[in-house]
Amino acid sequence: MRDNLAIHIEGVVQRRDRFKLGPLSLQVPQGCVTAIVGPNGSGKSSTFKLLLGLSKPDEGYLTMLGQRVDASDDAVLKRRIGYLSEEPFHQEDGMRGRQKADFVRQWYPDWNEILFNKLLSVFEVDPSLKLRRMSKGMRRKFELALIMAHEPELLLLDEPSSGLDPLAWKAMIDVFHRYMEPGTRTIVMATHIVEEVRRLADYIVFMHAGRVLGMYEKDELFSSWSRFFVETGSGLTAASGCAAAASEIPGGCQAEDAGGGVISLSTARPMEAERWLTEQGWTIRARRPMELDDIMEALIERDCREKRVPQGAGSPHRSGAG
Incomplete structure (x- = not known):
């Protein structure tokens, strides 16, 4: 595993009324695709929320791209990250795709309008539609284009292919392969699609009941x-x-x-x-x-x-x- 870490989670514990996450320790290498797999309720989405600062651990710490997640000013860090949630934010349903893009771009100095429009074309998305009028698959593709348009160093993807048909899924896989070509970017994705793991992942992390069961190099795992x-x-x-x-x-x-x-x-x-x-x-x-x-x-x-x-x-x- 490489010296440079995209994500470092150390001794993290989060307690809720009916669920305990952790103790959780994990090191995710930079420049690789890491897939987190596990049954529903294993803690994958909770881990993403901790990484994004949307919730706080009771113990331990997390770093992304070398910076503590709980830093008081994390605006610069978040500009380096693209996050795709498992479910869309329904508060935005009344917005048109282009309106949401205009709102989001103001937060990213490195926003690449040419790339954004190219991704919309690849995914065959009409940004003039209201978000609630988009099918589940089209909205998923729109959100993918949106989070990639500022060319982040790290993508956090929660079930990225949810709602995609086979052709759209193949287009997404190709987009992710191109995204990784520079060799310095990182993808961490939670997924249950076996073929997605086979086509994309370098490492596989297994989670169950709020804990990591192990992290494995993909080819070695399947061959052993x-x-x-x-x-x-x-x-x-x-x-x-x-x-x-x-x-x-x-x-x-x-x-x-x-x-x-x-x-x-x-x-x-x-x-x-x-x-x-x-x-x-x-x-x-x-x-x-x-x-x-x-x-x-x-x-x-x-x-x-x-x-x-x-x-x-x-x-x-x-x-x-x-």
Whole structure:
């Protein structure tokens, strides 16, 4: 990971009546695309609000582009950032697109009108329409053009492809690739679209229940995580085989009965796991790479198990050593 950080979150905790965010620590490298993935309610949008200063942490600190987020004068910092919220601001529904653009540009000395109009053309957006008259996808594209027109150093994108049709999605991906060409810009996006992560991300951050489960280099993540389908032999039942695998297989996260005397095992260390299975005399029927949602499920299950089981205690059914 690079020395220059676009975002540094250290020891952040935010307490609400029914939700606790953190302790949260995260370092996001500059010049890369980082995707934050996790189920609804995992804390992705709350983290963005903290980064933007829209809410305050109870503990810890955050920096963006080398500046503390809680600085008293953050106008200069915010000019270096473009933020796309998950939902539009309905207070603006009565404005026409061009009116909103005229209002927004006054806050950005580096506003690029040529770029803005080019993006409107690429996205096929009519800025003369009132915002409430735009379809969800068109408004999304308009907002994307708006936040990119001042050529920010950092884009914070909360579900950027929400409402986009396949053609608009491809146009958005191309725009983001071009945005990253200088090599010094950064995108941090919360998304649940697997193909979006594959096409754009350099790093993947998994979040669950207000905490970071891990940050991984994308290619390494997809090349390492595997699911084995094995027969235990040795007279072991599926239940006892799952228990044995769960407690001992290297890198294991999940072990479950796949039916027909076959056990399904997920692991983040497949080479070591394969050697272990061979040493046990178990028969490997298949090995398959795991998709992003499968990896996330395995990490969440391991996280839930570790919160549930005291250190050193035995592992429950469907769990694995991590």
